[in-house]
Amino acid sequence: MAYSDKVLDHYENPRNVGSFDKGDQSIGTGMVGAPACGDVMKLQIRVNEQGVIEDAKFKTYGCGSAIASSSLLTEWVKGKTLEEAGQIKNTQIAEELALPPVKIHCSVLAEDAIKAAIRDYQEKQSKGKADAA
Amino acid sequence: MKKPIYLDYSATTPVDPRVAEKLCAYLTLDGEFGNPASRSHSFGWHAEEAVEEARGHVAALIGADPKEIVWTSGATESNNLAIKGAAQFYKGKGKHVVTCKTEHKAVLDTCRQLEREGFEVTYLDPEPNGLVDLRKLEAALRPDTILVSIMHVNNEIGVIQDLAAIGKLTRSRGILLHSDAAQSAGKVPIDVNAMNIDLLSLSGHKIYGPKGIGALYVRRKPRVRLEAQMHGGGHERGMRSGTLPTHQCVGMGEAFRIAKVEMAQENERIRMLRDRLYSGLRDLEEVYVNGDMDQRIAGNLNISFNFVEGESLIMALKGIAVSSGSACTSASLEPSYVLRALGRNDELAHSSIRFTLGRFTTQEDVDYTIKLVKEKIGKLRELSPLWEMYKEGVDLKSVQWAAH
Numbered sequence: 068m069a070y071s072d073k074v075l076d077h078y079e080n081p082r083n084v085g086s087f088d089k090g091d092q093s094i095g096t097g098m099v100g101a102p103a104c105g106d107v108m109k110l111q112i113r114v115n116e117q118g119v120i121e122d123a124k125f126k127t128y129g130c131g132s133a134i135a136s137s138s139l140l141t142e143w144v145k146g147k148t149l150e151e152a153g154q155i156k157n158t159q160i161a162e163e164l165a166l167p168p169v170k171i172h173c174s175v176l177a178e179d180a181i182k183a184a185i186r187d188y189q190e191k192q193s194k195g196k197a198d199a200a
Numbered sequence: 201m202k203k204p205i206y207l208d209y210s211a212t213t214p215v216d217p218r219v220a221e222k223l224c225a226y227l228t229l230d231g232e233f234g235n236p237a238s239r240s241h242s243f244g245w246h247a248e249e250a251v252e253e254a255r256g257h258v259a260a261l262i263g264a265d266p267k268e269i270v271w272t273s274g275a276t277e278s279n280n281l282a283i284k285g286a287a288q289f290y291k292g293k294g295k296h297v298v299t300c301k302t303e304h305k306a307v308l309d310t311c312r313q314l315e316r317e318g319f320e321v322t323y324l325d326p327e328p329n330g331l332v333d334l335r336k337l338e339a340a341l342r343p344d345t346i347l348v349s350i351m352h353v354n355n356e357i358g359v360i361q362d363l364a365a366i367g368k369l370t371r372s373r374g375i376l377l378h379s380d381a382a383q384s385a386g387k388v389p390i391d392v393n394a395m396n397i398d399l400l401s402l403s404g405h406k407i408y409g410p411k412g413i414g415a416l417y418v419r420r421k422p423r424v425r426l427e428a429q430m431h432g433g434g435h436e437r438g439m440r441s442g443t444l445p446t447h448q449c450v451g452m453g454e455a456f457r458i459a460k461v462e463m464a465q466e467n468e469r470i471r472m473l474r475d476r477l478y479s480g481l482r483d484l485e486e487v488y489v490n491g492d493m494d495q496r497i498a499g500n501l502n503i504s505f506n507f508v509e510g511e512s513l514i515m516a517l518k519g520i521a522v523s524s525g526s527a528c529t530s531a532s533l534e535p536s537y538v539l540r541a542l543g544r545n546d547e548l549a550h551s552s553i554r555f556t557l558g559r560f561t562t563q564e565d566v567d568y569t570i571k572l573v574k575e576k577i578g579k580l581r582e583l584s585p586l587w588e589m590y591k592e593g594v595d596l597k598s599v600q601w602a603a604h
Binding site: 070078081084086098099100101102103104105106107108109126127128129130131133134 | 509546547583601
């Protein structure tokens with residue numbers, strides 16, 4: 068299968084690969100997918116007190132399109148508020164990377180990953196407040 | 201751009217230049233272009249002579265009589281003709297067929313068609329090393345079993361089934377034995393009489409012959425009958441109508457002739473290269489060979505690189521042409537059914553790469569491949585959350601995955 072230039076670029080030079088400390092209060096972690104399906108994405112965000120994503124990192128087990136989708140997503144979410152990042156749609160990722168129909172699920176997984184990371188961060192914050200109170 | 205290194209010889213092979221040269225003489229006006237079925241002039245006679253000489257070479261490689269060779273368009277057609285043809289002819293005797301879950305789709309899908317026609321098919325589970333357990337095969341045989349179809353060499357993992365033992369069993373029960381030998385002819389010695397094989401599918405392009413040509417061995421003593429699947433002018437003793445493609449028959453014949461002469465020496469060279477590849481890769485962490493390493497053709501190495509997804513690895517290995525056991529590329533997202541049948545877990549089945557070496561593979565090709573694979577595995581594992589979890593000591597089976 069022929070990959071688009073953008074997929075190839077992200078695949079060959081993935082942005083923001085790595086991990087943050089899961090236990091840190093300012094970190095939200097989203098892990099989606101399953102090895103049985105051939106895709107697992109881990110997306111982490113570091114959020115400041117204003118609710119802005121300052122940094123993002125990812126690791127992905129999956130095909131080139133899955134790696135590119137998550138790499139692109141880390142670029143997009145940096146500097147966005149949680150609300151803005153939560154509105155990123157898989158169709159935008161698929162369009163930017165020119166994913167063929169059989170690879171649309173990779174972009175869906177990326178959308179799931181950012182949503183899961185935001186949810187994890189928010190749960191951490193509300194739990195932190197509850198513990199403080 | 202430099203062409204990638206070809207390590208996908210089980211998918212197809214380049215035509216040997218000696219074969220190409222020979223078959224080219226049967227195409228144009230200044231060559232022998234006649235219809236081998238034409239009886240009324242020398243154009244036909246010469247073409248027929250060439251086809252019969254080629255038939256002799258095909259027969260010789262498997263210890264058969266030339267009269268037992270039926271030309272087809274390839275191993276897929278041979279499998280169809282053998283399985284459907286025999287089942288339909290002998291359905292009065294019984295309607296049960298036995299095969300194995302790791303067969304090629306040309307066998308499995310043909311068996312599915314028989315099921316739709318009212319036959320019953322037993323699909324045996326192979327052992328974890330890919331081989332069929334003879335006791336399980338024997339236990340599956342019934343009074344109404346008419347045909348057993350077990351491939352000689354598996355296309356994905358390269359394991360060699362013990363056809364001689366299987367043939368002894370089926371012959372003693374009066375059951376026909378068919379074998380798909382597309383991946384074994386010219387790589388493993390075959391003797392249809394010593395092995396008690398009744399029907400054997402052969403392919404031209406897996407052994408440096410042209411694509412679009414194959415053959416089916418059909419035993420004459422005791423005679424095996426088939427219901428024709430292609431009707432027409434009654435060519436090939438009524439078993440397969442259609443004008444013979446003289447140049448392709450000649451090409452396959454020449455390829456089989458060369459294979460018979462060079463097989464032993466060639467296997468030794470290819471096995472040395474395959475073993476070099478394996479020893480270069482085996483010191484990586486978490487690599488697993490799929491299928492038995494001893495009962496295996498010389499040119500095959502099917503290996504799973506745990507925690508790295510096969511399609512992304514193939515993408516990383518763009519300097520070499522290999523195939524992935526993972527069928528992600530065919531959009532099914534299903535890992536290889538062959539590896540699943542061996543009981544491989546999903547991660548390993550999704551992480552497999554098939555390297556198949558052949559006549560034109562060099563030591564430089566192998567050394568380059570080792571270097572490239574090692575580098576790319578390292579890079580992809582740095583990217584893999586599963587590798588990170590493994591390194592942290594997380595048991596991946598204990599994780600609640602959100603399947604999608």
